[in-house]
Amino acid sequence: MQSHGCSDYSRTEDIPFSSRSGRRSRLDGVVESDLLTRLRADLADAAYTVDRLQQLWGADADAALHRGDRVLALRTARAAGLAPVVLLARLFRLHDTLTGPELAAAFPALGVEGARALGLVGEAGRALIDVGPLTAIDGAGAAEWWIVSDLDEQALGGALPPDHVLGVGGASLTLAGLQPTTPVGSVLDLGMGCGVQSLFAARRATRVVATDVSTRALELAGATFALSGVDTVELRHGDLYAPAAGERFDRIVSNPPFVITPRREGVPLYEYRDGGRVGDGIVEEVVRGARDHLVPGGTAHLLGNWEYRDDEDGLSRVTRWLEQAGLDGWVIERERQSPAEYAATWIRDGGTRAGTPEFERLVGQWLDDFADRGVVGVGFGYLVLRHPAPGTATLRRTEVVTSPRPDAAAGLGDTLLAGFAMHDRLAPLDDAALAELRCAVAGDVTEERHYWPGADGPTVIRLRQGGGLARQIEADAALAGFVGASDGGLTVGEIASALAHLLEVEEGALLAQLLPQVRELLVTGLLTLSE
Structure with missing residues (x-):
């Protein structure tokens, strides 16, 4: 599909959510100009935030909600009175039914009629759309946003409609952590969905262009930006890169519809x-198109998956895409599933x-498709791409990293960019020059040793990285001794x-063994250079 033009988010500020099929809503008309402004005032005055909701129902209920169990949180909220934050939580977070007086108390500025005009609630007193809080804390400070998306399958009680707009989930937070925190001039958010990546990008960029093939996603993301007070995002409708044809950006972020x-x-x-x-x-397609939409030195930060086939390894497929596109890349596979999984x-x-x-019928369709195309597995993970620039060294790295670590860990994007920079610095150095460097062990690295009972020495030495990708490195006595002695005072050779x-x-022989290991630990951040 081709681009159907673009619009600034402010054009959607006055557009309501109207009911569709009795349970959905969409932005399809123009009403009173201050409806979203009044809704934003209600959300702010109620302190409808992540922290406030966690305080409302407590840690046990919050953990249960993350498992899809709302019973404890709902019981607690129903007993907590009629404060606006309680009512908003019951309506949007817990999918509860509110009475007319309760709706009036939840929306003192917007009013019940305003809430219905926006399509937030139906006549039965239940939410038709989701409005959820999101907190961000990073190098730019703290931010509180409100994300507008469609109700999930738990609230709907069945399968999702085809034009469903997903809210914030684990993948959203993973990609947010994969975004670097360094400031840039421009960011392209490819397939922005409800708009969460654009919110993070807008904290670091002067200008953000957000595209999506879904008109519904454009509508809901526009409401997200209006409620969150973000006015630097330009919305464009179209498929992948088509709405940004001929343009280049400092950074691209994307969680493409890769299923x-x-x-x-x-x-x-x-x-x-x-x-x-x-x-x-x-x-x-996203990988191959990135070079034409990045400035030299610009980077793309993506989630994705890749097929393992009878005749080709999955990570080898991605490497081939990078080579043919002329891109640098660091690809990390976090999980691999069988066709059935x-x-x-x-x-x-x-x-x-x-x-x-129906589930069994669909599984059969999936398995037939995989078998017909020779697919034996699917890998999932992260991709960081770079448009080569003068002064950078070619880096095409693929690896499998399964260390236990929350996917939403902040700072992963910065860690990987630091790895690119370290690779550029080390690439011109031969072994003699590398041996003259002074290294220091990173502050988040710890060492563990395991012994057989009665043994004089350890049977296992493991280096653990606390940040980044939480790597676990199996080390012998030489490497462990080198890391332990690396305090910046002596050279690698010494x-x-x-x-x-x-x-x-x-x-x-020992130096020849250690030098490639030192390069690897520097690039992956377990060692740093002492100037």
Whole structure:
């Protein structure tokens, strides 16, 4: 599909959410100009924030909500009175039914009629759309936003409609953490959905262009930006890069609709996760198109998945895309699923319950599609791409990292960019020059040792990284000794010489063993350089 033009978010500020099919809503008309302004005032005055809601129902109920269990939180909220924040939480977070007086108390500025005019609530007193708080804390400080999205399958009680606009989930927070915090002039948010990535990008960029093929996503994201007071995002309608044809950006962020969906009759397609391509074609297309939309030195930060086939490894496929596009890239596979696991994951994601005839029918369609195309597995992870520039060294790195770490860890984007910069610095150095460097162990690195009972020495030495990707490095005595001695005072060569004497091994052989390990630990952040 081609671009259908663009609009500034302020053009959607006065557009209401009107009911559709009795349970959905969409922005499809113009009403009183201050409705969203009044709604924003209600949300702010009520202190409708993440912290306030967690205080309202407590840690146990909050943990249960993350497991999809709202019972404890709902019981607590219903007993907490009629404060606006309580009523807003019951309406939007807990999918409860409110009476007319309760709705009036929830929206003192907007009013019940205003809430219905916006399409927030139906005649039965239940939410038709989701408005949820989100907190961000990073190098730019703290921010409180309100995210507008569609109701999930739990609230709907069944499968999602095809034009569903997803709210904030684990993938959203993963990509937010993959965004660097360094300031830039311009960011392209490719497939922005409800707008959460644009909110994070706007904290670092002078200008953000957000695109989506879904008109509904544009409408809801526009409301997100209006409620959150963000006016630097320009919305454009169209498929992938088409709305930004001929333009270049300092940074691209994208959680593209990469789910591999069979192109078969009777398989539902969801705009928020299905990009209309066969297999992993949409991720390939995003990767290949990035160079033409990045300035030299610019970077793209993506989530995606890739197929493992009978005749090709999944990470090798991604490397081929990078090579053919002329891009640098660091690709990290966090998970790999079998065809059956992948099918079950995404069928459940669409709201179809396991064990039902429909679930089993859809699993069959997925497995037939994978078998026909020779797909034996699917990898999922992160991609950081770079348009090569003068002074940068080619880096095409793929790896599997399964260390336990929350995907939403902040600062991962900065960590990977630091790895690119360290690679650029080390690439021109030969072994002799590397041996003259002074290193220091990073402050988040710890060491653990395991011994057999009665053994004189450790059987396992493991270096653990506290930040970044929480890497776990199996080390021998030489590498562990080198890291332990790296305090910035001695050169790599001097430490290797001392270790060779201590371990009673040949110095040249030990140095040859350590040098590539030192390069790796510097690039991955377990070691730093001392100037």
